[in-house]
Amino acid sequence: MKKLIVVYIFLLGLFALYLFYYKSTSLNETALEKAQEGIRGNMNEKYVMVTFQAGHDYWKRALKGFEDAAGALNVSIEYRGAAQYDVHEQITVLEQVIAKKPDGIAISAIDPDKLTTTINKAIDAGIPVVLFDSGAPSSKAQTFIGTDNYNAGVMGAQEMASLLDNKGQVGIVTLPNQLNHQERVKGFLETMEKDYPGIKVVEVKDGKGSEPISRMAAKELLSKYPHLNGIFATEAIGGIGVGSAVSAVKGKNKVKIVSFDTDKPTLDLIKDGTISATLAQGTWKMGYWSMQFLFHLNHKLTADSKLGNISAPPLPPNVDTGVSVITKKNVGDFYGQ
Amino acid sequence: MKKLIVVYIFLLGLFALYLFYYKSTSLNETALEKAQEGIRGNMNEKYVMVTFQAGHDYWKRALKGFEDAAGALNVSIEYRGAAQYDVHEQITVLEQVIAKKPDGIAISAIDPDKLTTTINKAIDAGIPVVLFDSGAPSSKAQTFIGTDNYNAGVMGAQEMASLLDNKGQVGIVTLPNQLNHQERVKGFLETMEKDYPGIKVVEVKDGKGSEPISRMAAKELLSKYPHLNGIFATEAIGGIGVGSAVSAVKGKNKVKIVSFDTDKPTLDLIKDGTISATLAQGTWKMGYWSMQFLFHLNHKLTADSKLGNISAPPLPPNVDTGVSVITKKNVGDFYGQ
Structure with a gap:
């Protein structure tokens, strides 16, 4: 009788273990499977936004968009900019950023021609670059995101x-x-x-x-x-x-x-x-899609990588972020943005 | 002695259960934490691409881009299209798609004016819509992704x-x-x-x-x-x-x-x-970014939701997917695309 109880408890224990094992395995597999899917990076990835007149309110919403995308994608960002409206200062800042080899740089170019050499230097060093707000059409950067x-x-x-x-x-x-x-x-x-x-x-x-x-x-x-x-x-x-x-x-x-x-x-x-x-x-959109595009370049999520050695630009070359009309009716929405 | 064995096995069982429970909980928490980060949906979400002349090779790469984005985002897609170059057939197909209340529709409009009413019907029903390849500027859809x-x-x-x-x-x-x-x-x-x-x-x-x-x-x-x-x-x-x-x-x-x-x-x-x-x-890019944009509308990942009740279009209104030049040198890349 007692032997039977021992065997009974033993079998019950095994069954419980089996149930838990089954549950934990299937849960973990699903959860890990899920974690591997989706579009996400890791916090060691660093993307940098570079502007000029860095303290100006105008950039706040662009940086917010950049931050929001980075948050969604689970990566890190940094904001750098020339303090003044000075092309030489922006070149210096950009050189410093390149030296740190970040995973991507979004630039608003104060002077497209004078910045082209430094922008190309970043691209030649293998760093993904997009231009936003103010482009540099003669540089090797293939994407501009801003107002048409x-x-x-x-x-x-x-x-x-x-x-x-x-x-x-x-x-x-x-x-x-x-x-x-x-x-x-x-x-x-x-x-x-x-x-x-x-x-x-x-x-x-x-x-x-x-x-x-x-x-x-x-x-x-x-x-x-x-x-x-x-x-x-x-x-x-x-x-x-x-x-x-x-x-x-x-x-x-x-x-x-x-x-x-x-x-x-x-x-x-x-x-x-x-x-x-x-x-x-659409400054929030400029920052948000700059971050998304840099992430796509860095992780090779573009047609290039999906379709072999295809001779096509990896990203849309021009993104018009549009304008919206503000009148007395909706002006309240825009304070503090 | 036998009693002791029973108690022993019982305690051993409890400990094993505890270990398994602990392991499964901690693993699941990490995995779920990860799953909550990144940009991802779930397979119950269904996004539909609607074209005309549905069998035409031209759409293959657009659909591949749509699929690639859906794969990365962990959501489901469906491809529907008018078989012929026939606006009434495309209207019928679009009506059928709307009736199923999908999470988003990407449309290439065979005739912008004649399709506007049906496109607006989808938007009024709360279904996110983007236009790609061939737009419908007078509809309520706010984004067009295609060749400039x-x-x-x-x-x-x-x-x-x-x-x-x-x-x-x-x-x-x-x-x-x-x-x-x-x-x-x-x-x-x-x-x-x-x-x-x-x-x-x-x-x-x-x-x-x-x-x-x-x-x-x-x-x-x-x-x-x-x-x-x-x-x-x-x-x-x-x-x-x-x-x-x-x-x-x-x-x-x-x-x-x-x-x-x-x-x-x-x-x-x-x-x-x-x-x-x-x-x-850039047909792959048209499909890929159509899917991404629909996902962003459906999950409210745009400035609208991030910045309160702001009176701005949620997505870039125009995305130029660009063209690339094919010559004898790179024609090999494009066969079988």
């Missing part, structure tokens, strides 16, 4: 047309010598001409990226064209100058202003009605 | 200029009524005008996407312009027609042909030297 400025100009024209009920006179205050601003103006002008025959663009003026000069330019437009209905400013500082000219010379809400970017003074002028709309760039 | 045809024309011009040592006469055979082909021609013409003053584009002809008509168009170019040095064909069937005209009327290697896409007959003509270069579209 022509499309941004198209959006600006559509917003202006909607503010003016598709009729009236419009002026532009811009930086005529800078490529991104030329493209914004081109998109604006071609859209007005093609889609809004009731709107006439009367003059394009140089605001030199300066608040007082842009204010003066706007004043001249307002006195030269007494029936002026709107002004498009292709950058934020100019938009603030235009805003102060319009507020001073005429009553608010008469001349509609469409501006660019989302610094605090611009948002304040949206809130008080001086500026009717501003175009926000 | 203007840039493709620029690449075609650069390749032609390099083949002709920057001088000579060039003709074009195209589909003048289709937007994507208009853009290819525009990019080609503007690049020649701006960057290659030694090259003159003598005439643009309609090949109607037909091999015999394109052959006839090329014959006319060859007889009208006896000093013709090159022909740019903006689509593959036309390129084959142009190839046969050039082979028949003149000796090979005299008139250089730059064509489009990578179907087998085109690759064969590259191999035998009739066509000097063809432009391969």
Whole structure:
């Protein structure tokens, strides 16, 4: 009888062990199988974002996107940048970053031509590189992630047309010598001409990226064209100058202003009605997809590696991160971004 | 004595159970911790790719990219398509797909206007949608992933200029009524005008996407312009027609042909030297990033969810997947893709 109990307990123990073993094995296998799947790196991987004017608010959302992607992918990041608007300083910073052999570098190039040699040095050293916000088309870097400025100009024209009920006179205050601003103006002008025959663009003026000069330019437009209905400013500082000219010379809400970017003074002028709309760039998206693309290059997750020795660029060469229109209605969403 | 053995076995069993329990718990915790990191879904998620002319080779690489991304992300996919080049059939297929409430749909739209209502129906039902290869700009879908045809024309011009040592006469055979082909021609013409003053584009002809008509168009170019040095064909069937005209009327290697896409007959003509270069579209990238973007929409991994109620498009609105140049040197990479 007691022997039977011993055997019974022994068999029961074996069965329990078997159950636990079975359960733990199958659970572990599933869990490990899962852990091996998915797209993830490890915390020893380091990706670096390099900008210029590193303290500027503009980069905050780009860095947030970079961080968010790194968090999702389980990798580490570092932010480096020239403190000033100085190409030599950015070259020095980039040289220092290259020396540390990170797993990828996302760069916004202050000067595409002068940075090309250093960018190519990174690529020749086998470090994945993407350009964001401000590209370097003649470098060996194959991907640019940023605003398509022509499309941004198209959006600006559509917003202006909607503010003016598709009729009236419009002026532009811009930086005529800078490529991104030329493209914004081109998109604006071609859209007005093609889609809004009731709107006439009367003059394009140089605001030199300066608040007082842009204010003066706007004043001249307002006195030269007494029936002026709107002004498009292709950058934020100019938009603030235009805003102060319009507020001073005429009553608010008469001349509609469409501006660019989302610094605090611009948002304040949206809130008080001086500026009717501003175009926000997709800076979070620039940072997020820069990180994703660098990860894909570093882990060889692209067509290159999937399809053998194929002579195709591994990533999309151009990603337009778009602009969104900010007005009084949604300006609250953009404070503190 | 026997009692002692019973107690002994019982205690031994408890200890073994404890060990196994401990091991399985700690392993599972680590594994689950890992499984929570990284970017991954689960196999119950289903994403659908919808095309037209579903059996066509052209979609194979796009589907491979879609599959590769789904594999990396641990989710399921399905491929559906209209068998014919028929907008009503594609609408029916899309309706059937919507009824199954998948986690995302990537569509190449045979006819942007006629499909817009059905695409919007999917979005209104809360299903993430991206357009690839052929977009639907007036629909509510916010992202298009495909070839920037203007840039493709620029690449075609650069390749032609390099083949002709920057001088000579060039003709074009195209589909003048289709937007994507208009853009290819525009990019080609503007690049020649701006960057290659030694090259003159003598005439643009309609090949109607037909091999015999394109052959006839090329014959006319060859007889009208006896000093013709090159022909740019903006689509593959036309390129084959142009190839046969050039082979028949003149000796090979005299008139250089730059064509489009990578179907087998085109690759064969590259191999035998009739066509000097063809432009391969980034179809793998279209499929891969369509899947990634749908996953990001479905899992709310975009700025929208990371930054509160922000009034910005969640994904980049335009992704240019680029083209790569195929010549005799690298044509081997593209067979069997």
